[in-house]
Structure formats: structure tokens, C-alpha cells
Amino acid sequence: MNLKIKKSNVSKKIFLGILVIFLLIQFYRPEKNISTEPSANEIELHYNVPENVQTILQTSCYDCHSNNTKYPWYNNVQPIAFWLNSHVIDGKKHLNFDEFNAYTLDRKRKKLKEIGETLEENEMPLPSYTIIHGDAKLSDTDKKMLIDWTNSLSDGLK
Ligand code: HEC
Numbered sequence: 001m002n003l004k005i006k007k008s009n010v011s012k013k014i015f016l017g018i019l020v021i022f023l024l025i026q027f028y029r030p031e032k033n034i035s036t037e038p039s040a041n042e043i044e045l046h047y048n049v050p051e052n053v054q055t056i057l058q059t060s061c062y063d064c065h066s067n068n069t070k071y072p073w074y075n076n077v078q079p080i081a082f083w084l085n086s087h088v089i090d091g092k093k094h095l096n097f098d099e100f101n102a103y104t105l106d107r108k109r110k111k112l113k114e115i116g117e118t119l120e121e122n123e124m125p126l127p128s129y130t131i132i133h134g135d136a137k138l139s140d141t142d143k144k145m146l147i148d149w150t151n152s153l154s155d156g157l158k
Pocket of ligand 1: 126
């Protein structure tokens with residue numbers, strides 16, 4: 001009997017502890033990936049990006065691979081914001097369409113090839129992203145269009 005009461009006190013304390021931590025981390029806000037200046041190195045300014053390809057990139061890739069993320073409301077809740085922020089930072093480090101023209105020729109070729117590979121293997125857009133962003137899911141036609149575009153862009157790179 002006595003033991004039971006003690007146990008429930010302990011779980012109450014643990015619950016309160018977690019609640020306090022949850023409330024405290026709400027005050028921490030990672031800096032948002034929203035650039036007010038247009039980038040001089042964005043891919044569209046330097047290379048042929050047909051409108052339908054651009055639409056797909058914007059809908060399915062730019063939240064993590066450009067200097068502007070469209071944040072969902074739940075980005076106001078921690079620790080979700082930490083998690084989204086880590087995808088944006090990591091995604092931009094690997095590929096940033098707004099900085100594409102600043103890459104070396106080799107890196108440009110490599111990135112275009114990687115885009116094709118990640119699409120073929122259904123690695124991108126991240127599955128955790130398309131669960132919520134249904135419109136970011138790519139059909140086979142979308143994928144083929146993007147892959148054809150990366151190939152022709154890569155062939156024309158000098
Ligand atoms: C929700 C965020 C998110 C979205 C949306 C997203 N990516 Fe990524 N992407 C990442 C992250 C994080 C990485 C780095 C870690 C990894 O490779 O999984 C990455 C890595 C990559 C890489 C580099 C892979 C390598 O081998 O280094 C390519 C290429 C890429 N993404 C292409 C795309 C394309 C194309 C789209 C849209 C069709 C897209 N991504 C959409 C988050 C995202």
C-alpha cells in the first residue's frame with residue numbers, strides 16, 4: 001500500500017520534470033532559414049531551368065536546399081523546430097540551389113549526378129517530409145523530368 005503511494009509520487013515528479021524541461025526549451029528558437037536578399041548565385045539565374053522543373057524543385061526540394069524555407073506552424077513547437085532546423089542545415093550543406101553557381105565545375109557535375117541518384121533511389125525528398133507535405137511527393141513522370149533535366153544540364157556544363 002505504502003509503496004504504491006511512493007511510486008505514484010515518483011512518477012508525478014518525473015512528469016513534472018519533463019513538463020518543466022518541455023516548457024523551458026520553448027524559449028530557444030533556432031535562427032530561421034529565411035533570406036531577404038535574392039542570391040546572385042541561384043541556379044535559375046545562370047542555367048536553363050524550365051518552368052515545370054522549377055515548380056517541382058520549389059515544391060519538393062527548396063525547403064531544405066535553398067536559402068528560404070517555408071515553415072509549418074509546428075515549427076513553433078520545440079523540440080520539433082530543432083529537428084526541422086537540423087534537416088535544413090544538413091540539406092543546405094550538401095546542396096543549395098541558391099548557391100549552385102558558386103560551386104566549382106566538378107562540384108556542379110557531382111551534385112547534378114547525385115540529384116539523379118537520390119531520385120532514382122527514392123531518398124529525396126526525405127520520406128519524413130513527404131508524410132506531411134503530400135504535394136512534395138514525386139510521380140514517376142516528375143522524377144523522369146528532373147533526371148532528364150540534370151542530365152542535359154550536366155552535358156552542357158563547361
Ligand atoms: C526535409 C528536407 C529535405 C527535402 C525536402 C529534400 N532534401 Fe535533399 N537532403 C536533405 C538532407 C538532410 C540531406 C543530407 C543528408 C542525407 O544525404 O540524407 C540531403 C541531401 C541531398 C543530396 C546530396 C546527397 C549526397 O549524396 O550527398 C541531394 C542530391 C539531394 N538531397 C537532393 C534533393 C532533391 C532533388 C530534393 C527534392 C526533390 C530534395 N533533396 C529534398 C534534406 C532534404
